[in-house]
Structures are given as C-alpha cells and as structure tokens.
Amino acid sequence: MTAVSSREREVWLAAEAGGLAETRRLADEAAASYGLEESERFAFTFAVNEAVSNAIEHGAPSPEGTIRIRFSEEGDKLVFCVQDYGEFAPRTPLHDQRAARGRGLAFMAAMVDELDLCRGAAGTVVRLSKRRTPSGFASANGRRSSRRPA
C-alpha cells in the first residue's frame, strides 16, 4: 500500500475477489475521513465495490496480477479510480429488467455524483467522485446532484 499524501491513498490490489472486503474497508475509511454521512459512505463504498468487482471480473491484471486503486480528495470531491489492463465490458440487459446480470454500471452511476470511464489500448480506468451533501439537507441513498455519466 502506498500513501501518496495524507489525502491520497494508492493500492496495488491482487486482482481477485478476496480483495474486495479490504477495498470496501478502505473506501469506508476514505469516505469517513472526507466527512460523508453514513448513507453516503455506504453509497460510495457500494460504487467502489462495483467498480473494483468489474475490474477483477472483466478486466485484465497487470503482469504482476494486480489492479491499481486510488482514493483522493480533489477540491470538493472524494475521488476513486480503479485501473486495470483490459477492456471494460458492461453487460446491459436489453429487455429483461429482472436479468441476473448487467446492472453494475447503472448502480455505480446512481450512487455517485460523477462517473467517468476511459477505455484505451493500455486498459480501462473507471473514475468516480462524490461530494459532501450540503449541511441541512438529508441525503437519501442514490440521490445525485450533478451530471450523468457519459
């Protein structure tokens, strides 16, 4: 694990499902440190889990068998990035709302304020960010305040 600064944390995670619990712990810590209230901490952690799960399941690890995850505070945003070395493959059900798979991307988008997906020859980077809810406004799970993902 690498602490890039007091407001950043970067980890090279083994690309296996066993690392998800630790990822969620790190996400919750980052969210708590950033000052998100409970429901928003859960939403952030949920989105992080989805992004990393997808990278593990559909991405390709580095030659060392890892993917890179990074938490940072950038201005008024808590930011998470996960990078793998494969091609992001969202599986969106075309017609069956009760299909068993393919809703992770939609979930991520519903849980955060910004979601960016960058696919390139070298791999895929998923970046999501969440802002603190202004004081005095209760936040329901999934309420988003800014633009939809591209």
Next chain:
Amino acid sequence: MSYYLTESGVDADTTTIVVGGELDTRAAPALREALERASDAGVTHVIVDLTDTTFIDSTAIGALLWASKQVGEAAGELQVVCTNRNVLGIFEIAGLDHFIRVSQTHEEALQAAAMPAELRVR
C-alpha cells in the same frame, strides 16, 4: 470468509435461506446455488432472510431477481427479510421492491406466505 449462509425447510412448501455478512461476488455464487436448489425442489415459498446482511452488491441483487422470476413462474413467491436501511436503499434503487416483497421479520414473511395468493398485498 465475510459471509455465512444457511438453508432450512420450514415446512414442505417453505424454505428459508439465511444470509449474513457481506454479499459480494464471493458470496453471490453460494446464494445463487441455494436459490437454485430451492427452485429446483419446487418449493412454493422461498424466504431469503437478510437481517444480518450488512452489504449487498449487484450480483447478489441479480441472483435475488433471477430467483424471484423462477419461483414466480412456478406459481410460488420469493420474499426477502431486511431491516438494514443501507441495504434497503440499494433495493429501492434497484427497483427490487417492485418485484419482491420485503418484510421486516421472518415471522412477518411466514404470515404473508401463509395467506392465499389472491389476498397477498405487497
């Protein structure tokens, strides 16, 4: 292991699957297999008790929705027991509560299962 799962037959028509802990991609296969066993056995009522579940991801949600459809097509019903407000929030976003009855206690779920189908109100 960050989760646990147990299966028990309440009666000839009802099976309860209790899942606790964190339901991520490691747990989802076990949940899916338990749901498949219940569906294959032709159980009319499947109750998935998530009282002690603290986290659920999209693969577990997908397994519940799949099982709900399978059991429903066999004229049965799948129900969920859950009081964790974070998990309930995920259900709401997923629209799961449109397809699956969510009860606060196992007893409440059993009472709903005992009602004639035409009298059950979600």
